[in-house]
Amino acid sequence: MIGHDRTGVQPGEGIVARFGAVAAAIGPGPDAFTDPLLDLLAEPAAPVELLWSVAALVASRRPDVPPFVLLVGDREDRRVVRYGTARVLFDGAEPGSGDVWTWREDPVPAGTHTVALTVVDGPVTPHPHTNLRDGTSRGTGLVLQVDGGGPRVPTPPTKPAPPRSPGAQPVASQAGFAPVTPAHPLDEPTPALGRGAPVPAPPISEVVPGDTVVLAADLLALESADGRRIPLDRDYVIGRNPRQDPSVTAGSASPVRVPEDDNLVSRVHAFVDVRGDAVVVRDSASANGTFFARPGDREWTRIGREPVQLALGWSIRIGRQVYTVVGKDSG
Incomplete structure (x- = not known):
């Protein structure tokens, strides 16, 4: 490393x-x-x-x-x-x-x-x-x-997750990470955003100006539908060819490439900014827009001129790709 x-x-x-x-x-x-x-x-x-x-x-x-x-x-x-x-x-x-x-x-x-x-x-x-x-x-x-090599430092055992109350829905679960309960309990089944097989996008509602929420401090990553994780410890540029953005060229942001053949994703589509314990997503005036949804939402909300802060369990959609904010249990 x-x-x-x-x-x-x-x-x-x-x-x-x-x-x-x-x-x-x-x-x-x-x-x-x-x-x-x-x-x-x-x-x-x-x-x-x-x-x-x-x-x-x-x-x-x-x-x-x-x-x-x-x-x-x-x-x-x-x-x-x-x-x-x-x-x-x-x-x-x-x-x-x-x-x-x-x-x-x-x-x-x-x-x-x-x-x-x-x-x-x-x-x-x-x-x-x-x-x-x-x-x-x-x-x-x-x-x-670089480090000088030598034996690996043993990894401490993962602390077991505390019991979940009946009906709690985990957002994500991978080896080494405890399941995360959505910020808002689900009253009835909803399509799994960003998890498992591709799900048709729900209808898009109107823009909700200024609809933001502060991100929980135990945020870990954005997780895509195929299980890949983007650690939220830096800024990102997301798009079909994000390397052309000046912030990536300068090294102040990292590129996340979204390959799509139907031109739903712009070359530079959206920006994810990490500001302390908050993660903010903003659209780059892309042709097809960037959308977000809370746990339990049946509709996607398009991000307008103002950036939106994300919370654990929220999802964003860029083209057909969905990313969900996941984190490890803090208890």
Whole structure:
């Protein structure tokens, strides 16, 4: 796992990226390679499966593949993969390259404190006022602080969830997280928003100006219908091509790509802002709108000019994709 210290960006023409424990530097090149590569890196996957997917992408795009270098894996087994003229430095020392026809894979040596990834020659000098936490930015290299490896720290056992009262409906349940009871009890069955098989969207009601509520402090994530979770610890841009938004390019927000073939989702569709214990969603003046629903609602409410704060159990709909606010039990 990459440490919590600064992840400096080396300025230049290229793309640098960080998605959790995955980091990359990509040289200038065609979008037909760079965009699908970034999509692969942003999707959660086992390191070996990720590298096989990248290898297939390289094979399908040759010879129009720019130099790139990837850092993948966990603290027990991290690897750096280099393609073309891309370089890596472990604590300032560059391993030998040799005569490589395709790409080179290097394990991160035990005890390493910094890993520098770059696609240009010379020293790797990050700008002192940069710190890429997640997402993409312009640049030709990254300098990352990493832990030094070694045995994993045992995870404390999960505290059992307290008993639920009869009739309480859990919003979400995954390994390690206790079920969450909706903010408003359900008087009768309602369609499960964002859970299980796709559900037709309920009728849309008129905009409710200023209809907001403060988010509970035990918020964990937005969860999509397929079970993927977006941790609500940073700002996000959601859309069909959210990487084009300036806040993503600058590294102050992370992209959430919603692939849809029927043009219901705009390139930059909505923004999710984390403000302390509150999560605020706002529409970007998209063509088809962003909608929200409370637990028990049978209709979606379109978000107007004013942003809306979400509470546990609330859902938002963007195109056909539904995300539900879920959290772990605080008792």
